Amino acid sequence: MRLRGKKGVRELLEQQPQLVVLEPEQHKGKWQQYFGNDRPIYVELGMGKGQFVSQMSLNYPDVNFIGIDMYDELIHRATEKVQEKREGQVGRSNIALVRANVEFLEKVFADGEIERIFLNFSDPWPKKRHARRRLSHSHFLDKYQQVLNDKGELHMKTDSETLFESSLNSFAEYGLQMRNISLNLHRDGVNEEHVMTEYEQKFHSRGMNIHRVEVLFGAETIRQYRAAKQS
Ligand SMILES: C[S@@+](CC[C@H](N)C(=O)[O-])C[C@H]1O[C@@H](n2cnc3c(N)ncnc32)[C@H](O)[C@@H]1O
Structure with a gap:
């Protein structure tokens, strides 16, 4: 910026x-x-x-x-x-x-003081040698795990295919449960449920796809998610 x-x-x-x-x-x-x-x-x-x-x-x-x-x-x-x-x-x-x-x-x-983290259009740091700077790197996931509470979730949006790909891998390797993965959040027109960020408006207006994922950190959120899947 x-x-x-x-x-x-x-x-x-x-x-x-x-x-x-x-x-x-x-x-x-x-x-x-x-x-x-x-x-x-x-x-x-x-x-x-x-x-x-x-x-x-x-x-x-x-x-x-x-x-x-x-x-x-x-x-x-x-x-x-x-x-x-x-x-x-x-x-x-x-x-x-x-x-x-x-x-x-x-x-x-x-520890456990916050309930949700939003990562919106974080800097993609595409070069491999800068991977540690990506806010979805395991180095940051350790911090998120620490400060999120039992109901903790992280919601991420980005236009960057490379950041999204590396983030999904990072979440998976960390053993985190993901849900509602979307490669094109506004496929059917602007999804009003999700408040747009400045960057999102800019990229969406240029016809770029917005990627989104929800990541479950908290034990209670994971328990509820699994219970809902089984019922
Ligand atoms: C690409 S902008 C996205 C801004 C906004 N979230 C949006 O979607 O329109 C990324 C923002 O993250 C901030 N940022 C990057 N690394 C950060 C860090 N380590 N700590 C705090 N802010 C950071 C930058 O200053 C910048 O404002």
Whole structure:
């Protein structure tokens, strides 16, 4: 993603503590306290300009959403998106925009603290020597397994055939159960059930197929999935 430097962005972020968290390690193990309730926490890793996470927080008011990115400028763009969607009503609500590097996810969340992870159009890192940087590499799956709870799931969308292929292999080799694998999510027209991200809109409008998979991490989710299959 191309970034334009913007003077004073950090100051703008610091002025919005009700929405932006710049030192998320301080909330590790205390995110329910941060939101003031015990609702499940869903996290988008690499939210970009925040279209997906901000719309999801409106569609699902009974869930707390956290959008993570590592760039101030993108977090700033996401604050604008949240404000636009909430028409300026941005007190403490069910969304937080967090500056963090996924590499240090276990410093941000305690074991079992979150229920769902979204990986939307993650950087594909197509070269073999960069495979470890893909957010679906086993190196990251270890972290996800740690921070997801009993009902934990990971939902992934991408336009990249190579990333999708390597991700499915990575999930399978890790022994994870997958479901609802789609090679063309919007085959029959835009599937409204799935909120579109910025990248998704761009690629879909160019006629590219969107790939999607749901991955089950939590013991309870896996138990329910298997029970439903047997009945
Ligand atoms: C290709 S963009 C996708 C943005 C958005 N999810 C979408 O679908 O429109 C990938 C995003 O992931 C972020 N990102 C990549 N690696 C990251 C990491 N290790 N930690 C946090 N954010 C990361 C980038 O800054 C970028 O905003």
